[in-house]
Amino acid sequence: MAPFAPDAPTKTPSPPTLYSFPDADDLSKSLAAFVIKAQNEAIERRNKFTLATSGGSLPKMLAKDLINRTDGAVRWDKWEIFFADERLVPLDHEDSNYYLCDKEFFSKVPELKREQIHTIDTSLLDDPEELSDAYEKELVGAFAGKESVRNPVFDLILLGMGPDGHCCSLFPSHPLLEEKDRWVAPIEDSPKPPSKRITITYPVLNHAHRIAFVMAGEGKQESLAKALDQPELKLPASRVKPAPPGDVYWFADDAATKQTKYPRAEFPKL
Numbered sequence: 001m002a003p004f005a006p007d008a009p010t011k012t013p014s015p016p017t018l019y020s021f022p023d024a025d026d027l028s029k030s031l032a033a034f035v036i037k038a039q040n041e042a043i044e045r046r047n048k049f050t051l052a053t054s055g056g057s058l059p060k061m062l063a064k065d066l067i068n069r070t071d072g073a074v075r076w077d078k079w080e081i082f083f084a085d086e087r088l089v090p091l092d093h094e095d096s097n098y099y100l101c102d103k104e105f106f107s108k109v110p111e112l113k114r115e116q117i118h119t120i121d122t123s124l125l126d127d128p129e130e131l132s133d134a135y136e137k138e139l140v141g142a143f144a145g146k147e148s149v150r151n152p153v154f155d156l157i158l159l160g161m162g163p164d165g166h167c168c169s170l171f172p173s174h175p176l177l178e179e180k181d182r183w184v185a186p187i188e189d190s191p192k193p194p195s196k197r198i199t200i201t202y203p204v205l206n207h208a209h210r211i212a213f214v215m216a217g218e219g220k221q222e223s224l225a226k227a228l229d230q231p232e233l234k235l236p237a238s239r240v241k242p243a244p245p246g247d248v249y250w251f252a253d254d255a256a257t258k259q260t261k262y263p264r265a266e267f268p269k270l
């Protein structure tokens, strides 16, 4: 597989795959197996694993099983971690996605070194444009090889979804939904506080190898049903359609999938 996907997707994206698990514990177990599979394939391809993660309810579900794997299946030294979105606050602020991920996940994995985790440059908090450009350069640094980089191809991007259908910090009806060039963009009018954030954009999302939405609980029922059953609403989450061979998966518990009529797939034995 070529390291970088072409600019304009030529094939139709595959429909999303929905996995529904009896509870959040089962979900976390399967998610860990899925992440390890993505990791192994990435290491095979390029000897590293590039992951972008979100904040919100996701880090806890992601960490639950992964951090307890003692069988050597998780090759922590190969991980390179970015944020799908970040709030423009200091890294020790409780609104920071890094802070949350560190509390729930990174701090519990001593093998993970700080330099493997790409955080925002907090010296630029007063200048969202510049901070966003600096974060984009972090991505360029990680993805640029000998070839020119048209779009970064993450091995895996993990996303949550808010009740309004937002993912990353891409909110319904926001002009950033139309961003075609920047990989990372600032947003200063986020409807969900804090208002100032940065987010990766669709050019990045839609070139990833794999995207997994992760969510649990009744609170996600309505938005999940809208995102999967009514793509015509074009919610930010429904617009995530990576170019082939990229794929989108939804990991949810039965409480979250109660309303959707979208067909469930059986989670494979990994």
Ligand SMILES: O=C1O[C@H](COP(=O)(O)O)[C@@H](O)[C@H](O)[C@H]1O
Pocket (backbone or CB within 6 Å): 054, 055, 056, 057, 058, 085, 086, 087, 097, 159, 160, 161, 162, 163, 166, 167, 168, 169, 192
């Ligand atoms: O503001 C944000 O919200 C979304 C969804 O959060 P959740 O708590 O409903 O899971 C999250 O994915 C994103 O990273 C965060 O900045």
